[in-house]
Amino acid sequence: MIKENKELTENIAIKAMPLPEKAYIPLIQHIGRPCDILKVKINDTVKTGQLLACAEASVSSPVHASISGKITAIGEYAHPILGKSTAITIERDINLTEEQFPLLDKSRINSFSPDELRLLIKNAGIVGMGGATFPTHIKLSPPKPVDSLIINGAECEPYLTSDNRLMIEESEGILKGIEIIAKILNVKNIYIAIEDNKAEAISVFKNAILNTQYTIRVLKTKYPQGAEKQLIYSVLRRKVPSGKLPLDVGAVVHNVATCFAVFEAVYKNKPLYERLVTVTGDILKNPGNLKVRIGTPVKDLISFCGPLKKEAKKIIMGGPMMGIAQFSDDFPVIKGTSGILVLSEDEVKEAQEGICLRCGECVKNCPMGLTPALISMAVASEKWDLAKEYGALDCVECGLCSYSCPVNRKIVQAVKYAKTKIKR
Amino acid sequence: MDNLIVSTSPHIHRKESVSYIMWAVVIALIPSGIAGVWIFGIGALWVMLAGVFSALLFEALICRLRGKKVSILDASAILTGLLLSYNLPANVPLWLPVVGSFVAIAVAKQAFGGLGRNIFNPALVGRAFLLAAWPTYMTTFIKPYDSITAATPLALLKEGKALNLGQMNLSYFDFLTGGRGGCIGEVCIVALLIGALYLWVRKIISLHAPFAFITIVALLSWIFSGEALFKGDFIFAVLSGGLILGAFFMATDYVTTPLTAKGQFIFGLGCGLLTFVIRKWGGYPEGVSYSILIMNAFVPLIDRFVRPKRYSP
Ligand code: SF4
Numbered sequence: 001m002i003k004e005n006k007e008l009t010e011n012i013a014i015k016a017m018p019l020p021e022k023a024y025i026p027l028i029q030h031i032g033r034p035c036d037i038l039k040v041k042i043n044d045t046v047k048t049g050q051l052l053a054c055a056e057a058s059v060s061s062p063v064h065a066s067i068s069g070k071i072t073a074i075g076e077y078a079h080p081i082l083g084k085s086t087a088i089t090i091e092r093d094i095n096l097t098e099e100q101f102p103l104l105d106k107s108r109i110n111s112f113s114p115d116e117l118r119l120l121i122k123n124a125g126i127v128g129m130g131g132a133t134f135p136t137h138i139k140l141s142p143p144k145p146v147d148s149l150i151i152n153g154a155e156c157e158p159y160l161t162s163d164n165r166l167m168i169e170e171s172e173g174i175l176k177g178i179e180i181i182a183k184i185l186n187v188k189n190i191y192i193a194i195e196d197n198k199a200e201a202i203s204v205f206k207n208a209i210l211n212t213q214y215t216i217r218v219l220k221t222k223y224p225q226g227a228e229k230q231l232i233y234s235v236l237r238r239k240v241p242s243g244k245l246p247l248d249v250g251a252v253v254h255n256v257a258t259c260f261a262v263f264e265a266v267y268k269n270k271p272l273y274e275r276l277v278t279v280t281g282d283i284l285k286n287p288g289n290l291k292v293r294i295g296t297p298v299k300d301l302i303s304f305c306g307p308l309k310k311e312a313k314k315i316i317m318g319g320p321m322m323g324i325a326q327f328s329d330d331f332p333v334i335k336g337t338s339g340i341l342v343l344s345e346d347e348v349k350e351a352q353e354g355i356c357l358r359c360g361e362c363v364k365n366c367p368m369g370l371t372p373a374l375i376s377m378a379v380a381s382e383k384w385d386l387a388k389e390y391g392a393l394d395c396v397e398c399g400l401c402s403y404s405c406p407v408n409r410k411i412v413q414a415v416k417y418a419k420t421k422i423k424r
Numbered sequence: 425m426d427n428l429i430v431s432t433s434p435h436i437h438r439k440e441s442v443s444y445i446m447w448a449v450v451i452a453l454i455p456s457g458i459a460g461v462w463i464f465g466i467g468a469l470w471v472m473l474a475g476v477f478s479a480l481l482f483e484a485l486i487c488r489l490r491g492k493k494v495s496i497l498d499a500s501a502i503l504t505g506l507l508l509s510y511n512l513p514a515n516v517p518l519w520l521p522v523v524g525s526f527v528a529i530a531v532a533k534q535a536f537g538g539l540g541r542n543i544f545n546p547a548l549v550g551r552a553f554l555l556a557a558w559p560t561y562m563t564t565f566i567k568p569y570d571s572i573t574a575a576t577p578l579a580l581l582k583e584g585k586a587l588n589l590g591q592m593n594l595s596y597f598d599f600l601t602g603g604r605g606g607c608i609g610e611v612c613i614v615a616l617l618i619g620a621l622y623l624w625v626r627k628i629i630s631l632h633a634p635f636a637f638i639t640i641v642a643l644l645s646w647i648f649s650g651e652a653l654f655k656g657d658f659i660f661a662v663l664s665g666g667l668i669l670g671a672f673f674m675a676t677d678y679v680t681t682p683l684t685a686k687g688q689f690i691f692g693l694g695c696g697l698l699t700f701v702i703r704k705w706g707g708y709p710e711g712v713s714y715s716i717l718i719m720n721a722f723v724p725l726i727d728r729f730v731r732p733k734r735y736s737p
């Protein structure tokens with residue numbers, strides 16, 4: 001069993017992070033085409049929520065200003081996933097008043113058609129907030145009908161608790177978001193899936209759904225419960241075949257934070273310019289769940305949650321199982337930043353890689369039923385066909401194999417490598 | 425902030441390492457060792473110590489010669505030496521376990537590339553070598569709580585000197601407590617089961633191979649080993665010889681058995697079948713060690729073709 005370490009932050013209420021002096025907004029924060037149509041230029045004054053850039057391509061998502069101020073640069077800047085990318089720098093102007101996005105009239109909202117809703121969501125720049133960052137409007141236009149909508153509140157990555165806090169503190173907004181998504185997809189079976197380590201969130205939701213048709217599914221806490229394929233199987237007992245999508249088995253999965261963003265986009269006309277981030281780690285004095293403007297430098301987050309009790313040796317965007325280690329603390333929060341994890345030297349010490357003991361731990365733990373040990377051996381001898389036969393392409397990259405290997409074999413790394421080789 | 429470590433996910437790792445696993449198995453074998461000394465006298469202790477220390481010595485020496493980090497602390501050499509001595513009679517000369525350890529460590533383990541690359545169970549290779557080279561030492565057993573020599577129950581049966589427990593002057597209870605002739609570490613069933621239970625509870629071993637192994641031996645013995653069909657004494661078949669030791673401690677060795685649960689089950693079936701065949705028709709009274717060694721050779725094949733249940737077929 002993986003040590004969860006959620007107790008560091010799970011009971012700490014959401015705090016708003018003070019606005020940053022500067023925000024760096026990358027033109028690509030999603031899976032798909034980068035925003036190639038700039039709507040602003042250097043020295044322009046922008047207001048919070050103002051459109052900065054968008055794209056012609058449909059699989060893309062526009063980006064917006066997250067603070068009011070002046071555009072001071074458009075150029076290369078650090079990106080937590082890509083290393084570097086083009087970003088728009090906004091310098092805050094404290095003389096400008098912050099935009100407000102009050103709730104709109106309910107009757108107007110009810111009059112929206114599914115197509116109008118999709119457009120609203122697209123224009124608000126909403127992407128999968130669990131970390132996948134796939135543009136939400138695309139996921140809301142399935143090419144064939146689906147019958148089930150699963151709302152992912154599993155949050156199975158260790159350390160991360162922002163979805164948990166959101167469910168506890170913003171259940172109403174999440175439910176309204178779910179309602180909109182259900183209307184667009186025209187589905188009747190709606191499940192809210194939560195892991196059983198989130199007792200408070202479960203009880204909040206059990207009360208909140210009393211007058212709805214929704215079903216709560218309390219799932220066993222078992223990483224990677226929140227991975228789409230696992231979730232669909234746990235909730236619906238349907239298996240997504242190899243190489244197929246959830247919608248091929250009639251299911252769509254949306255994260256709770258995405259639902260909340262959809263609610264804000266539709267009910268408040270508010271673009272996606274802020275999100276919740278769990279900033280955590282044993283060496284942080286004041287870890288917590290922060291409401292952060294997109295583009296805020298992560299070093300600001302760390303110093304806000306500091307001071308550090310020990311020197312930081314690793315900074316991870318995301319959780320410890322699938323997150324990405326960073327070269328420095330100088331990179332912006334993007335739409336997919338669910339957490340920032342700071343680890344010290346003793347927590348990241350890497351033991352040397354040994355010869356496979358054939359203990360079978362990786363086989364026992366693989367959620368996809370693969371034989372990771374054999375895939376990694378096939379990779380070592382460059383037998384790509386064999387790696388494929390052992391199921392390399394079905395790997396969901398959860399990392400459990402590497403996690404559980406007693407001789408520290410870099411198995412998931414090998415499997416990922418095999419994937420790039422097989423496709424060729 | 426600089427000097428950050430950048431590596432690929434996952435960024436955390438479970439704590440259990442190789443030495444954790446190997447030490448757990450060593451601990452699980454201790455009750456049986458204590459029972460062996462209790463039953464056969466202090467001589468058994470010297471055999472065990474000779475086995476363990478020579479195994480450690482050869483491991484250190486060969487690692488040094490191969491220019492590798494000395495891996496003795498991972499306890500795998502201790503385990504090999506211990507298992508080897510458990511498969512010896514208590515009254516062998518002390519150079520015998522030393523030679524056995526040499527074969528186990530130098531030939532069966534290190535010559536294949538070290539822990540993880542060996543195909544055959546090192547302790548069993550050592551034992552097989554000793555049995556072939558010095559059969560008299562290897563098949564002269566002493567009577568429990570006594571120093572006169574006595575044959576094992578399976579040997580009595582094989583040679584036709586006794587047909588059932590009554591004629592051997594033994595009861596099932598004697599098997600459970602170890603009051604019978606045999607190798608140091610195989611006689612006390614209760615002690616072995618305590619160790620096996622410990623490993624199972626700590627999730628170090630799974631029971632697929634032992635279950636299949638023991639069940640098939642019991643089943644075949646029940647059907648074919650009696651005066652008539654379905655009249656065989658299957659309890660005797662299970663408790664005698666080295667079946668319990670072999671099934672729980674050697675047919676569960678990570679390196680030399682299949683990776684998947686299904687594969688382990690097939691491995692156990694094969695071991696059971698071969699054990700029965702050797703016991704009934706072979707030249708030796710006991711066949712556990714040889715059947716495990718033979719099945720070791722099939723492991724690559726089993727792993728190649730037996731797959732776990734895939735999420736998506
Ligand atoms: S990362 Fe490892 S455990 Fe996870 S699905 Fe891939 S092979 Fe299986």
Ligand code: SF4
Pocket residue numbers: 355356357358359360361362363372373401404405406407408409411683
């Ligand atoms: S967990 Fe590691 S040592 Fe065990 S079988 Fe898998 S790769 Fe080999």
